[in-house]
Amino acid sequence: xxxxxxxxxxxxxxxxxxxxxxxxxxxxxxxxxxxxxxxxxxxxxxxxxxxxxxxxxxxxxxxxxxxxxxxxxxxxxxxxxxxxxxxxxxxxxxxxxxxxxxxxxxxxxxxxxxxxxxxxxxxxxxxxxxxxxxxxxxxxxxxxxxxxxxxxxxxxxxxxxxxxxxxxxxxxxxxxxxxxxxxxxxxxxxxxxxxxxxxxxxxxxxxxxxxxxxxxxxxxxxxxxxxxxxxxxxxxxxxxxxxxxxxxxxxxxxxxxxxxxxxxxxxxxxxxxxxxxxxxxxxxxxxxxxxxxxxxxxxxxxxxxxxxxxxxxxxxxxxxxxxxxxxxxxxxxxxxxxxxxxxxxx
Ligand code: UDP
Ligand code: BGC
Ligand code: MN
Numbered sequence: 164x165x166x167x168x169x170x171x172x173x174x175x176x177x178x179x180x181x182x183x184x185x186x187x188x189x190x191x192x193x194x195x196x197x198x199x200x201x202x203x204x205x206x207x208x209x210x211x212x213x214x215x216x217x218x219x220x221x222x223x224x225x226x227x228x229x230x231x232x233x234x235x236x237x238x239x240x241x242x243x244x245x246x247x248x249x250x251x252x253x254x255x256x257x258x259x260x261x262x263x264x265x266x267x268x269x270x271x272x273x274x275x276x277x278x279x280x281x282x283x284x285x286x287x288x289x290x291x292x293x294x295x296x297x298x299x300x301x302x303x304x305x306x307x308x309x310x311x312x313x314x315x316x317x318x319x320x321x322x323x324x325x326x327x328x329x330x331x332x333x334x335x336x337x338x339x340x341x342x343x344x345x346x347x348x349x350x351x352x353x354x355x356x357x358x359x360x361x362x363x364x365x366x367x368x369x370x371x372x373x374x375x376x377x378x379x380x381x382x383x384x385x386x387x388x389x390x391x392x393x394x395x396x397x398x399x400x401x402x403x404x405x406x407x408x409x410x411x412x413x414x415x416x417x418x419x420x421x422x423x424x425x426x427x428x429x430x431x432x433x434x435x436x437x438x439x440x441x442x443x444x445x446x447x448x449x450x451x452x453x454x455x456x457x458x459x460x461x462x463x464x465x466x467x468x469x470x471x472x473x474x475x476x477x478x479x480x481x482x483x484x485x486x487x488x489x490x491x492x493x494x495x496x497x498x499x500x501x502x503x504x505x506x507x508x509x
Pocket of ligand 1: 294296297359
């Protein structure tokens with residue numbers, strides 16, 4: 164009698180286990196209703212499928228991990244645990260933004276915002292991208308950068324600052340505007356200014372700020388992976404709120420291509436800072452190939468203006484910034500701010 168009861172007990176336990184295993188197996192790739200946004204985010208921090216199109220995806224460890232722990236969150240570790248290292252980056256033409264939206268939908272918040280679910284991010288980072296008519300590049304940037312920034316465990320937001328109209332382009336002024344507009348939304352402490360066409364080739368190149376302003380795009384394919392000159396600060400750079408305020412931001416008066424980043428570099432040195440950089444093996448980038456844009460020709464006057472940085476920096480910058488916001492559009496993947504930069508006539 165006792166033996167039969169024991170057999171029945173063992174049988175029913177085995178059935179329950181088999182049922183549970185079948186359920187888990189069947190649902191392994193599905194969005195279960197009880198998978199919270201936090202668990203989805205975890206899955207993303209661990210996921211490698213955005214790493215390349217050709218290398219196999221790593222196992223989705225995140226789903227096995229428990230979600231955000233109960234009680235107050237601990238600070239995120241210094242070195243994010245799920246980085247992939249070297250990435251393969253290619254610019255396939257059939258990539259669709261809708262696909263990126265679908266894949267990232269469960270983890271991002273409207274406006275291209277993200278916060279790690281299991282720990283308190285080291286920094287609150289606003290990524291500022293100067294923009295006009297580069298939608299194809301933006302698509303690639305979003306496709307590659309969001310998964311990287313998620314793995315880097317940043318509390319971040321992506322701001323595309325779109326210059327309205329077809330007057331002469333002003334990259335630096337768009338950066339200043341991005342800084343001001345992002346701060347209206349959230350208490351960011353770090354700003355990463357990035358061209359829309361620069362994609363990192365290694366996710367150990369962290370998009371966060373350091374004791375000194377940090378130049379991230381150290382080795383770009385366009386320059387044969389060599390730093391073109393020691394003081395360069397263009398491409399992608401990270402600067403804390405304090406560092407940026409100390410130099411009064413960028414100059415607003417560099418119209419057309421060239422020099423605005425060199426002017427900022429000089430401002431930093433004049434204020435006693437120096438430029439930090441990742442190792443040239445980690446700070447590698449691909450630039451999406453492009454020609455010169457309309458209304459952004461090299462401006463010879465900008466070269467001369469570099470002699471006047473020390474004289475101008477206290478009056479030309481954040482404290483003299485004037486512009487009009489035309490529209491703010493929230494997409495899942497970014498905040499798109501169209502601005503009138505008040506370009507000079509002609
Ligand atoms: N940019 C843009 N539209 C333009 C001109 C410039 O969006 O018409 C932005 C874009 O982010 C671009 C950055 O400004 O990556 C720097 O310009 P560009 O790529 O021409 O500079 P370079 O390739 O010489 O570094
Ligand atoms: C320009 C910079 C530019 C750099 C690399 C310099 O001559 O002044 O604005 O970032 O070249 O293209
Ligand atoms: Mn470029």
